[in-house]
Amino acid sequence: xxxxxxxxxxxxxxxxxxxxxxxxxxxxxxxxxxxxxxxxxxxxxxxxxxxxxxxxxxxxxxxxxxxxxxxxxxxxxxxxxxxxxxxxxxxxxxxxxxxxxxxxxxxxxxxxxx
Amino acid sequence: xxxxxxxxxxxxxxxxxxxxxxxxxxxxxxxxxxxxxxxxxxxxxxxxxxxxxxxxxxxxxxxxxxxxxxxxxxxxxxxxxxxxxxxxxxxxxxxxxxxxxxxxxxxxxxxxxxx
Numbered sequence: 001x002x003x004x005x006x007x008x009x010x011x012x013x014x015x016x017x018x019x020x021x022x023x024x025x026x027x028x029x030x031x032x033x034x035x036x037x038x039x040x041x042x043x044x045x046x047x048x049x050x051x052x053x054x055x056x057x058x059x060x061x062x063x064x065x066x067x068x069x070x071x072x073x074x075x076x077x078x079x080x081x082x083x084x085x086x087x088x089x090x091x092x093x094x095x096x097x098x099x100x101x102x103x104x105x106x107x108x109x110x111x112x113x114x
Numbered sequence: 115x116x117x118x119x120x121x122x123x124x125x126x127x128x129x130x131x132x133x134x135x136x137x138x139x140x141x142x143x144x145x146x147x148x149x150x151x152x153x154x155x156x157x158x159x160x161x162x163x164x165x166x167x168x169x170x171x172x173x174x175x176x177x178x179x180x181x182x183x184x185x186x187x188x189x190x191x192x193x194x195x196x197x198x199x200x201x202x203x204x205x206x207x208x209x210x211x212x213x214x215x216x217x218x219x220x221x222x223x224x225x226x227x228x229x
Contacts, residue, residue: 004157033216042221043158043203056216090157103217105150105157 002026004106006091012112018079021109025072025093031055032074033103034066037088046089049074078111086113116141120204120220127194127227135189135223137178137204145206147171147180147187148217152201161189161202194227201225 005024013019025032034046045058049068066076072093078085088110092103121136139145146165150158162171167182176191187204204220 035219043205043217043219045216045218048216058216092157102160102163103158105159107155107157 004091004093004104006089006106006109008109009107010110010112012114013081014114015081015083017081018077019081019111020075020077021089021091021111023074023076023091023093023106025074025091026095026104029093029095029104030072031094032068032072033092033094034074034076035090035092036060037090037108038086043090046076081113083113085111087111116145116206116208116218118204118206118218118220120202120223122221122223123201124224124226127225129196129227129229130193131227133189133191133194133198133225135202135204135225137187137189137220139185139187139204139206141185141206141208141218143208144182145208147178148205148207149176149178149187149189150203150205150219152203152222154200158203194225196227196229199225199227 007022031050033048035043037043047066048056052068063079068074088108090108092105117140119138148163149161151161152158162173164171164180170179178187178189201222201224203222205217207217
């Protein structure tokens with residue numbers, strides 16, 4: 001069974017641009033979560049989607065948004081990029097009805113904002 | 115809110131040495147506790163978990179015991195290997211409703227094991 005797939009693997013953008021990251025969960029998983037990982041702040045929760053609905057959101061500005069499609073694939077978008085948005089963005093999926101205890105992570109998208 | 119504090123790294127050990135990485139948490143109610151490991155260039159993988167007080171999670175020679183009285187979940191391994199070199203994250207999942215799929219992570223501890 002294929003794991004969680006995130007694309008692209010690396011991304012370089014300039015300040016003010018916007019970016020869209022993609023995540024394909026493990027087949028059959030309906031919950032997708034996004035995390036931002038930085039050396040200073042560690043891993044911080046962005047948001048979680050289940051059946052195309054956002055169920056939970058972290059403390060990030062409105063520039064960070066996401067969505068989930070009917071096939072459970074998810075995208076996150078960051079508008080008006082700032083230097084501080086440079087980070088590894090990790091996506092994780094959870095089995096349907098699995099109680100949410102085990103997250104399966106992708107390898108992440110490394111975003112660099114210049 | 116929920117929070118996790120783990121010992122600052124980096125930790126450097128020789129092969130076959132004993133490992134302890136301390137982790138303490140703050141949460142309401144009865145959270146579930148986890149250790150995740152991140153190898154270079156990869157995403158996080160669940161290493162072990164414990165869902166209630168006094169539970170011991172174990173995997174690949176690693177162990178951690180959920181201590182509610184000290185709000186701790188320290189990671190231990192009796193004899194580390196070079197292949198254990200990675201970043202280790204302590205995490206909790208609160209049970210305060212509506213946040214089943216949100217984990218709160220510590221900042222991670224880099225472990226380097228030398229041959």
